[in-house]
Amino acid sequence: MGERYFRLLSRRKRSLISLITAITLLLSGWAPASAMDSQRNGTLPQPLPLFPPDHWWNRDISNWPVDPNSASFIGFINNGRTRRLHPDLGGNAGTTSDPNAIYGMPYAVVNDVMPGDLKAVEFLYWDESDGVDLNTGLSFPFYPIPPEAITQAKWIEGGDPGNVDRRASQDRHLLIVDQDWNHLYELYNVYYNPTQKQWYAGSGAFFDMNTNDRRPETWTSADAAGLAILPGLLRYDEVFDPNVAEIEHAFRVTVRSTNGYVFPASHRAGSTAGALPMGARLRLKPSVDVTQKTSDPNVQKIFRAMQKYGLVVADNGSDMYITGTYDTRWDNGILNPAFANLTASDFEVIQLGYNPSPVGGNGINSLAVNPSSILGGQPATGTVTLTGPAPAGGAVVSLSSANPAATVPASVTVAANLTAANFSLNTTPVSTTTIGNLIASYSGVNKSTSITVNPATPVILSSVTLTPSAISGGSTSAGTVNLTGPAPAGGAVITILSNRPSKATVPASVVITAGSTSASFNITTVSVKRKTIVTIIASHGGLKNSVKLILQR
Numbered sequence: 001m002g003e004r005y006f007r008l009l010s011r012r013k014r015s016l017i018s019l020i021t022a023i024t025l026l027l028s029g030w031a032p033a034s035a036m037d038s039q040r041n042g043t044l045p046q047p048l049p050l051f052p053p054d055h056w057w058n059r060d061i062s063n064w065p066v067d068p069n070s071a072s073f074i075g076f077i078n079n080g081r082t083r084r085l086h087p088d089l090g091g092n093a094g095t096t097s098d099p100n101a102i103y104g105m106p107y108a109v110v111n112d113v114m115p116g117d118l119k120a121v122e123f124l125y126w127d128e129s130d131g132v133d134l135n136t137g138l139s140f141p142f143y144p145i146p147p148e149a150i151t152q153a154k155w156i157e158g159g160d161p162g163n164v165d166r167r168a169s170q171d172r173h174l175l176i177v178d179q180d181w182n183h184l185y186e187l188y189n190v191y192y193n194p195t196q197k198q199w200y201a202g203s204g205a206f207f208d209m210n211t212n213d214r215r216p217e218t219w220t221s222a223d224a225a226g227l228a229i230l231p232g233l234l235r236y237d238e239v240f241d242p243n244v245a246e247i248e249h250a251f252r253v254t255v256r257s258t259n260g261y262v263f264p265a266s267h268r269a270g271s272t273a274g275a276l277p278m279g280a281r282l283r284l285k286p287s288v289d290v291t292q293k294t295s296d297p298n299v300q301k302i303f304r305a306m307q308k309y310g311l312v313v314a315d316n317g318s319d320m321y322i323t324g325t326y327d328t329r330w331d332n333g334i335l336n337p338a339f340a341n342l343t344a345s346d347f348e349v350i351q352l353g354y355n356p357s358p359v360g361g362n363g364i365n366s367l368a369v370n371p372s373s374i375l376g377g378q379p380a381t382g383t384v385t386l387t388g389p390a391p392a393g394g395a396v397v398s399l400s401s402a403n404p405a406a407t408v409p410a411s412v413t414v415a416a417n418l419t420a421a422n423f424s425l426n427t428t429p430v431s432t433t434t435i436g437n438l439i440a441s442y443s444g445v446n447k448s449t450s451i452t453v454n455p456a457t458p459v460i461l462s463s464v465t466l467t468p469s470a471i472s473g474g475s476t477s478a479g480t481v482n483l484t485g486p487a488p489a490g491g492a493v494i495t496i497l498s499n500r501p502s503k504a505t506v507p508a509s510v511v512i513t514a515g516s517t518s519a520s521f522n523i524t525t526v527s528v529k530r531k532t533i534v535t536i537i538a539s540h541g542g543l544k545n546s547v548k549l550i551l552q553r
Helices: 019-027 070-078 236-240 297-308 332-340
Strands: 037-040 086-090 108-111 121-123 174-178 183-188 191-193 198-201 203-208 251-255 281-284 311-316 321-326 347-349 364-370 373-375 380-386 395-401 411-414 420-427 434-442 445-454 461-467 470-472 476-483 492-498 509-512 518-525 532-540 543-552
Touching: 070 347, 086 332, 121 203, 183 198, 236 297, 281 297, 297 332, 364 434, 364 445, 380 395, 380 411, 380 434, 395 420, 411 420, 420 445, 461 532, 461 543, 476 492, 476 509, 476 532, 476 543, 492 518, 509 518, 518 543
Parallel strands: 086 321, 108 174, 121 198, 251 311, 373 445, 470 543
Antiparallel strands: 037 108, 174 183, 183 203, 191 198, 251 321, 281 311, 281 347, 364 380, 380 420, 395 411, 395 434, 434 445, 461 476, 476 518, 492 509, 492 532, 532 543
């Protein structure tokens, strides 16, 4: 991923976890071990492009303002020479020393994913990765990694299978699309250790492609800028499919150095003065006649997309390299010279961070829930916020929950001229932590947030006490067992033992009634000739507590 700078963040709650995780936590006890189907460069979820039409990869930037420092940025890229474009894509590139080498990035499309198909990945940068408990740094099963990627070549960027460790010399991206749910999983610098049967990676990110959700500020993804990779790749199917009249998204581009980041990026990977920031957009100037740059109509389609959707700086690498997919159908004999006819000077830099509201009225700005982590059975409050005042008659926002332990109304109405509305969220008791998305939809735009439903803190045995704790042999002492909270329905049975039953006898058990936190029992003793110590032991739920009873002559 080129030069990368990662800041250690304070542990924070995930803002987005997929429905797959919720299903995993609930059903992993009985679901089939694995059932998913995997295809390399398979059919992507429809309709295309990936993500909603107003997603930053899909915005029409043809009329967006030029940055006042555009010429200076372009000069930095040219670096005193003429920097030409290059397509970073292609087919097989094997050599004697590296027989599996490929150009471009492959991607996997999976469907029929079951909980047993999800794999935990151990991350170097775990505090900016998904599929990790950010309180402990421990990974959990989250990524639907095709098993073929372990031993088969050309599922991972670079070409070698996952069980070949190329992390020191290659980026090794692994891109996975869940076709059924329109979810995207991306991993950086992957390796599968066959001895440990464990996947490792530098970082990993999840994207719900039904939404425009962005990574948290300062977080990376599988790409240095914190962006999704796949939606910015140049793909053979969209270039050469005669049914695709135009390509409708921006392309991923690399530059040798960067300086900070701007929207839509969320992460910096450099601080080189004069360089573009991560997330910067370049646009092929409208004055460039693409028909004079190439006679190939399909390549002209690529260049027209550069004029309408542009390029997004996503990583440090070679200047003006446009990233595409691995596909043996690419003809680099056509692409390379055509791209070389374009130079950095044919482009202009869009005003940094420019992010106008989509044309066509107000949409959803955000969806939030408070609290976002609650005990099962407790209520919460959700809030939908629009980008502007609701129209006359109000705005009806559709709601749904992908968390089986959380329910929401079918819709909530933002009253006319207001920008936000609250709704009630109800939860049910759970035995395990259940995480899933809430989704709000309005005017073709989706927003989501996650809700975590936690089980009640288990009630456990906290102590056993004696009153008094020292008595004359032949006397009686009263014991008390205590719980950390009220006993559940049916009560809590506490087992009682004496390590010297000939000296002190106790009942076999005592019941703490439902709703109570303690119960008492009697200890009967016999006369002793010398000081005697008896241990009284109480146990419940696998936990034991003990106390000493002293018998005097």
